[in-house]
Amino acid sequence: MAQFARVSRSVGLITLQNPPVNALSALARQGIVDAVKRALSDPKVKSVVICGQNGIFCGGADIKEFGTNITGPPLVPMIHAIEASNKPVVAAIEGSAFGGGLELALGCHYRVAHSKAKLGLTEVTLGLLPAAGGTQRLPRLIGVPAALNLITTGRHVTAAEALQLGIVDQVTDHNTVDEAVKFALSVAGKSLDARRISTYPCPCPSDVDALFEEVMQKVRQSARGAIAPIACVQAVRAAATLPYSQGMEREQELMATLFTSGQARALQYCFFAQRAVGRWSMPSGARWDTSKPRSIHKAAVIGLGTMGRGIAVALAQTGLSVVAVETQEKQFMEAKKMVSGMMERGAKRHGTAPPLDKITYSQNIQAVADVDLVIEAVFEDMALKEKVFQQLSTICKQGTFLCTNTSALDVDHLASQTRNPELVVGMHFFAPAHVMKLLEVVYGPRSSPQAVATAMQLGKKMGKVSVAVGNCRGFVGNRMLKPYLEQALFLLEEGATPELVDGALEEFGFALGVFKMSDLSGLDVGWKVRKGDGLVEPGLASGPSARIRQGRRYSPLGDLLCEQGRFGQKTGQGWYRY
Numbered sequence: 001m002a003q004f005a006r007v008s009r010s011v012g013l014i015t016l017q018n019p020p021v022n023a024l025s026a027l028a029r030q031g032i033v034d035a036v037k038r039a040l041s042d043p044k045v046k047s048v049v050i051c052g053q054n055g056i057f058c059g060g061a062d063i064k065e066f067g068t069n070i071t072g073p074p075l076v077p078m079i080h081a082i083e084a085s086n087k088p089v090v091a092a093i094e095g096s097a098f099g100g101g102l103e104l105a106l107g108c109h110y111r112v113a114h115s116k117a118k119l120g121l122t123e124v125t126l127g128l129l130p131a132a133g134g135t136q137r138l139p140r141l142i143g144v145p146a147a148l149n150l151i152t153t154g155r156h157v158t159a160a161e162a163l164q165l166g167i168v169d170q171v172t173d174h175n176t177v178d179e180a181v182k183f184a185l186s187v188a189g190k191s192l193d194a195r196r197i198s199t200y201p202c203p204c205p206s207d208v209d210a211l212f213e214e215v216m217q218k219v220r221q222s223a224r225g226a227i228a229p230i231a232c233v234q235a236v237r238a239a240a241t242l243p244y245s246q247g248m249e250r251e252q253e254l255m256a257t258l259f260t261s262g263q264a265r266a267l268q269y270c271f272f273a274q275r276a277v278g279r280w281s282m283p284s285g286a287r288w289d290t291s292k293p294r295s296i297h298k299a300a301v302i303g304l305g306t307m308g309r310g311i312a313v314a315l316a317q318t319g320l321s322v323v324a325v326e327t328q329e330k331q332f333m334e335a336k337k338m339v340s341g342m343m344e345r346g347a348k349r350h351g352t353a354p355p356l357d358k359i360t361y362s363q364n365i366q367a368v369a370d371v372d373l374v375i376e377a378v379f380e381d382m383a384l385k386e387k388v389f390q391q392l393s394t395i396c397k398q399g400t401f402l403c404t405n406t407s408a409l410d411v412d413h414l415a416s417q418t419r420n421p422e423l424v425v426g427m428h429f430f431a432p433a434h435v436m437k438l439l440e441v442v443y444g445p446r447s448s449p450q451a452v453a454t455a456m457q458l459g460k461k462m463g464k465v466s467v468a469v470g471n472c473r474g475f476v477g478n479r480m481l482k483p484y485l486e487q488a489l490f491l492l493e494e495g496a497t498p499e500l501v502d503g504a505l506e507e508f509g510f511a512l513g514v515f516k517m518s519d520l521s522g523l524d525v526g527w528k529v530r531k532g533d534g535l536v537e538p539g540l541a542s543g544p545s546a547r548i549r550q551g552r553r554y555s556p557l558g559d560l561l562c563e564q565g566r567f568g569q570k571t572g573q574g575w576y577r578y
């Protein structure tokens with residue numbers, strides 16, 4: 001699990017070998033401990049390089065081991081032994097150095113990273129904190145404010161940012177291991193007194209209490225009930241206020257509480273579930289590993305309402321050329337302005353240029369003739385969608401995939417409107433489509449494996465978690481949402497207000513309460529669906545009998561709002577006034 005070799009006569013090269021991400025499993029840790037011992041006891045070895053095989057340094061502790069009886073040498077003493085070594089140890093970082101992987105690198109005396117590498121203390125996203133010394137070493141290396149930012153968010157930094165922050169010593173475009181070996185040769189025999197991060201004082205602003213008070217307040221607000229970010233702040237505070245060894249004890253104590261928490265278990269379940277959905281299959285037997293996607297270079301979005309705008313932005317941000325079509329003059333003008341604004345705000349947040357030139361706008365559906373894939377996002381009306389699919393089928397070049405962003409309608413029926421039903425799938429985004437990570441890829445009985453594979457791959461490229469689902473009313477996402485929304489409406493009937501319900505949900509951890517979310521998505525969409533289901537009967541909006549429909553308790557409150565034209569944010573009024 002870790003191979004040792006002597007290279008360039010005097011450099012001990014330790015290569016982590018635990019595919020696919022060189023996670024620090026018990027065997028990998030044992031391998032590193034053995035290889036380090038060997039390097040330190042070999043008199044011909046004057047310096048050491050640690051790297052990972054297959055272009056990735058290390059994805060951190062082995063998450064699969066969590067919740068099991070963990071055996072093998074623990075990480076903390078292993079990293080201490082590396083830091084205490086009297087021969088310089090250089091980390092050669094390619095691909096990713098995340099969590100325990102970055103903590104291992106921080107235990108080394110020098111770090112050389114490839115320009116495309118990403119680094120981060122990502123534990124907080126798994127409900128944990130960096131507990132192999134990360135919360136104690138990083139603030140000592142880059143200062144408390146920067147370390148707090150990285151540790152409480154788990155965000156990935158590029159090699160360039162890592163260099164600027166002082167996390168790495170050198171960034172290279174060449175072979176990282178070769179450069180690290182050169183580096184190791186150049187530092188052999190040099191004093192390491194100033195290279196052991198655990199011995200550094202923690203650079204700290206004078207008013208530590210005020211700083212942590214302020215940070216804790218901000219983190220509590222953004223954490224929305226998550227306990228790990230709070231524990232991260234407490235651990236970094238220990239780095240700022242206690243000697244290293246006591247700080248380490250505090251780190252371990254805080255980790256012990258998080259490690260067995262329900263939140264950590266849920267987030268780790270989520271981590272694996274998000275990967276498991278990539279291994280999709282269809283009733284026909286078609287599978288993710290036998291179906292070949294086609295590359296998509298140019299895509300079109302039809303309909304620039306709330307969803308279409310978000311989808312167009314998400315596609316452009318992925319680097320695709322996008323044709324955005326809206327036939328209604330007023331909506332067309334408004335959408336152009338809104339889409340540009342969304343891209344500019346996104347680019348500002350990421351410090352990049354907005355990809356404005358990626359989108360061309362048209363009021364004529366003929367403009368989609370040469371695209372590889374179309375996402376139809378017109379209003380949720382079967383007759384309208386039928387017409388659009390009939391048009392697309394004749395306008396688009398041979399082989400163009402036709403996708404619908406319907407939230408509930410029959411994808412197979414839409415496919416039957418086209419000449420090539422095998423090219424039709426659903427791509428159901430969730431509002432706001434350029435932000436929300438969930439994407440349902442809906443296959444009908446006639447969708448080809450290639451169409452599904454292409455939509456799944458495009459979703460992944462867009463940074464979405466794509467889930468392949470069968471074609472049924474409401475698919476999976478909306479079938480889950482229905483009882484959730486229903487219960488929220490019953491709460492209103494029983495005396496709660498939308499603010500109260502949303503407040504409770506947000507305090508629990510939801511990013512948006514259910515009523516705010518509905519206003520954002522548009523209340524008319526669900527209304528249309530309920531009408532289609534025969535649930536909305538005019539003249540039945542009040543009285544106890546109106547509260548039972550199709551044999552189940554029913555709340556007509558959403559219908560009453562829609563009857564008043566209150567469709568949510570887009571009309572300035574919904575559950576709330578805007």
Ligand SMILES: CCC[C@H](O)CC(=O)SCCNC(=O)CCNC(=O)[C@H](O)C(C)(C)COP(=O)([O-])OP(=O)([O-])OC[C@H]1O[C@@H](n2cnc3c(N)ncnc32)[C@H](O)[C@@H]1OP(=O)([O-])[O-]
Binds near residue numbers: 123129132276
């Ligand atoms: C004492 C405490 C110490 C420490 O502070 C705690 C930690 O380090 S906590 C850890 C902190 N570390 C993190 O938070 C990093 C978590 N990992 C990642 O962010 C991404 O996997 C990475 C960017 C590394 C690669 O992305 P990519 O190239 O798109 O690839 P991918 O994402 O599709 O994964 C490929 C396969 O590898 C699997 N697997 C991955 N990581 C681990 C792991 N650590 N372990 C086990 N397995 C892992 C993954 O399940 C998948 O398996 P499968 O069976 O094929 O579905």
